[in-house]
Amino acid sequence: MRGVPRLLTYCAVAGVLAAGVAAPVALGAGLLSNQVSDAVDGISATLANSDxxxxxxxxxxxxNPIATLYDQYRVPATYDRISxxxxxAIVSIEDHRFFSEGGVDVKGMVRAALHDSSGGSTQGGSTITQQYVKNYLINVVDRNNKAAQYADSADTIARKLREAKIAVQLGQTESKEDILTGYLNVVEFSGNIYGIGAAAQAYFHTTPDKLDVQQSALLAGMVNNPNLYxxxxHPDQALQRRNVVIDAMVTNRMLDASDAETAKAAPLGVVEGGPDLPSSTCMGAxxxxxxxxxxxxxYLxxxxxxxxxxxxxxxxVKTTMDPGVSQAVKDAVDANVPTTQDGVANTFAVVRPGSTTxxxxxxxxxxxxxxxxxxxxTSTDxxxxxxxxFGAGSSFKIFTSAAAMETGKAGLNTPLPNPDGDCFTPPNANQYTSCYPVRNDGHYSNPISLRDGLALSPNVAFVGLESRVGMPAVLDMARRLGLRYSLNTNDAGATPDPSSSNTQYSQPQSQYFQDKLSFTLGDSPVSPLEMANVxxxxxxxGTWCPPNPILSVTDRYGAPVPVKQQACEQAVSPAIANTLEAGLSQDTVSGTSATAAKAAGWHHADIGKTGTTQExxxxxxxxxxxxxxxxxxxxxxxxxxxEICPGTPVHLGNCGNxxxxxxxxxxxxxxAFTTILGNRPDIPxxxxxxxxxxxxx
Incomplete structure (x- = not known):
């Protein structure tokens, strides 16, 4: 007798639906009726508004595509683009009365109820429309809610009645073609593959409009149990299930028997080693x-x-990446330091200057x-x-030079004291503070002009200049010119940890280096991208803008989507920026990179500043x-x-020099830029x- 209530309920539901009554109140089961009535309209609206x-x-x-990002691999297809x-295949095996029923197969529900009440295995009696509702709830509306997904598939009268009523509503408002298309686009085929378009690509490297009989039958057979088939x-089960679908196509007069035998004799024919899904992250780029x-x-x-x-x-998402520039630079760094070289990284960033981006x-x-x-x-950017x-070494002398120009402490022609060695009093020192010893790596003129100092990079001259300018001005200049992110990290390149008793870890660099003259020698963690943006x-x-990787974003319908960008700022005056560029123009001509430039046949007008950390x-x-x-x-x-040692390849070691x-x-x-620039005339x-x-x- 245990099956009698279920049978009576199904019969009542069948009667209500057959009569076209929208409200389950006719069942006379008050609480159940209220549950369904309260839920259906809201769910119908949610279905309509959930992409x-x-x-x-x-x-x-x-x-040109460079990567895909997704939670569910789905390639939507329109009705006319599905074979x-x-x-x-899907109609034959899942709902052969699909094109004649009204969203709910009353006969099927009664048959399922009779079968269930006799103690046999449970039969769903679900139409494609009902399955569409169920799959849309599980895979779209409630995809991030495990409890709701469980309720969407629970074997309860309330769930089935709710599902049936929504199916009736869909059957009254949507065409059969739209319902079948929606179902084929939402259903799961296994793993992270959703919809006929994604399945065609992943299993057969084809598009849904080109799926043949045996391919279609295999996919249609999977939707009943994507894991088992x-x-x-489970290739044997998948083959058996595929052939069951082919037989159903014959039974429903959608396939000739002779064609069916040919299709059943074919192998599975799936992509070897598949299914073939693209990476769902940028790691697939x-x-x-x-x-x-x-x-x-x-950034987004x-x-x-x-x-x-x-x-x-x-x-x-259309990025700003220039494929020609990017490939040329990648080839150059790989030639300099092989990808798998132990313990040595070579980063390279290229940014296009501009007044608005x-x-x-x-x-x-x-x-x-x-x-x-x-x-x-590496899994970090x-x-x-x-x-x-370890820092960018003497390239940080750019910040000291800019601050010196702005404060009037020095210009390009200003002679800077430059003995072979000196010991400087740090900021905020007291009688117990030791001086900061600095030596030049080589012999330079004393004094040396700021212009020559930028090309030849003596340490003593710049630490002395930094001391006179003051750390607040130098650090502020570094921030303004581009180190917005770097200076907010601690001296380990991480987010500051206020709980640490060590200021090296608890303070951002902008605070930690206020009393440390080593900053101009570039011994602090830094972002390679931000250095290019400097x-x-x-x-x-002199205009700072955030380094921007986005040209445009459009939504699924092709409409533009606005992207907020931090406003550009006039970091320093054009006069200072131009003068500093002039001061940096000799590095590849007579400065620290001139020998390498000559060996490379370099002849372009440019700016540059090298850096080398102490070790x-x-x-x-x-x-x-x-x-x-x-x-x-x-x-x-x-x-x-x-220590990094020069050579082919660049490597770690104790090379002495x-x-x-x-x-x-x-x-x-x-x-890289010999290739990129080619024979184009220089911009002065x-x-x-x-x-x-x-x-x-």
Whole structure:
């Protein structure tokens, strides 16, 4: 007798639905009736307003796809882009009365109720319309709510009645073609594959309009139990189920018997080693695109997009990546430091200067964006992050020079005291504070002009200048010119930890270095991307803009989506920016990278500043040419950092005379931009402003 209530309820439901009555109140089951009535209208509205999760496509600036982001791999297809074989297969096996019923198969429900009441295995009696409702609730509306998903599939009268009523409503408002299309686009085929379009690609490397009988039958058979009928994990069951579908197509007069036998004799024919899904993250991007893709994703999240929106919104994100520039730079860094070279990273960023935006054209490294260290991969964005924890060396003298010009302490012609060694009193010192000893690495003229100092990079002259300018002004200049993110990290390149008793970890660099004259020697963690943007600020007439990786975002319908961007700022006057560019124009001519430039046959007018940390654990070249601002940073990135040694390849070791910015970090720049620039005429550098050639006041 246990099945009698279920049977009576199903019979009542069948009667109500057959009569076209929308309200389940006619069943006379008060509480159940109220549950269903209260829920259905709200769910129907939710169904109508809930978009299916779609794949977001990330492209380069030319529109070429570089990555996909998704939670559910779905490639939607319209009715006319689904083969007749696929439609026939799904209707034959799932609901052969689909085109004649009204959303709910009353006969099927009664038959299921009679079968269930006799104690046999439970039969659903569900139509394709009902399955569409159920799958839409599970895979779309409630995809992030496990409890709700469980309720959507629970074997309860309330759930089935609710589902049936919504199906009736759909049957009255939607065409059969739209319902079948919607079902084929929402249903799961196994794993993370949703919809006939994604399944056609993943299992057969084809499109849904080209699915043949045996392919269509295999996919139609899977929807009943995607795991059991998975052709890779259960090929025998999948084959048997496929042939059952083919037989059903014959029974329903949608396939000739002779064609059916031919189809049943065919192998499964799925993609070898599949299913073949694209990566759902930027780690699937090409080696020259992964870091920029990840930076674009982070940039959009900072602009207000959620991770879920990006993974389900079906956006097209056109980035600023220049494929030609990116590939040339990637080739150059790989030639300098192989991808799997132990303990040595070579990052390279390229930013296009501008007064309204600084477009990021390339973000690459010898490392690739991924999860396998044995293949030279890293799962952090080492180009955007403050990943060079040893610092960019003397390239930080740019900040001291700019601050000195702005405060009037020095101009390009100003002679700077430059003995071989000196010991400087740190800021905020007391009688117990030791002086800060500094020595030059080599012999230079004493005094030396700021112009020659920028080219030859003596340490004593610049620490002395920094001491006279003052740390607040120098640190503020570093922030204004571009180190917005880096200076907010601590002296380990991480988010400051206020609970630490060590100021090296508890304070941001902007605070930690207020009393440390070593800052101008570049011994603090820094973002390679931000160093390229420093050059972009100078080359933009002193205008700072955030390094921007986004050209446009459009939604699933092709409509533009606005992206918030931090406003650009006039960081320094055009006069200071132009004068500092003039001061940086000799590095590749007579300065620290001149020998490497000559060896590379370099002849372009450019700006540059090299850097080398004390133990040669990091070397840098920061500069720019024409409308490209660049940074090339080579640094130790392993668990046991050591001195970096020049050679083929660049490597770690104890070479006695380690790498320098001019000998190891600059060559990838010369190699890449010789290719990028070709024979185009140079863009001349701006002339210095006479007001900043000498100290003032």
């Amino acid at each position: 299916q999760p779609l794949v977001t496509t990330v492209t380069d600036r030319d529109g 007749n074989a696929a439609k026939a 998975n052709p890779y994990t 090409a080696p020259d695109a992964g870091f920029l893709c990840q930076y674009a994703e982070s 999240e900072a602009a207000g997009f959620t991770q879920d929106q990006l993974a389900t919104g079906g956006y097209t 600084h477009e990021v054209l390339a973000m690459v490294a010898n490392r690739n964006y991924g999860t396998d260290p044995a293949k030279g991969e 080492m180009v955007a992050n403050a990943s060079d924890v 050059s972009a600020t100078l080359m933009s007439g 040669s654990e990091s070397v840098a070249f920061v500069g720019g040419v024409d409308d490209y601002a660049v940074s090339s940073l080579v640094f130790a990135d392993g668990r046991t950092p050591q 380690g790498a320098f910015g001019g000998t190891v970090a600059a060559p990838p720049y010369f190699r 550098l701006p002339a210095p402003d006479p007001a900043y050639l000498d100290a003032r006041g």
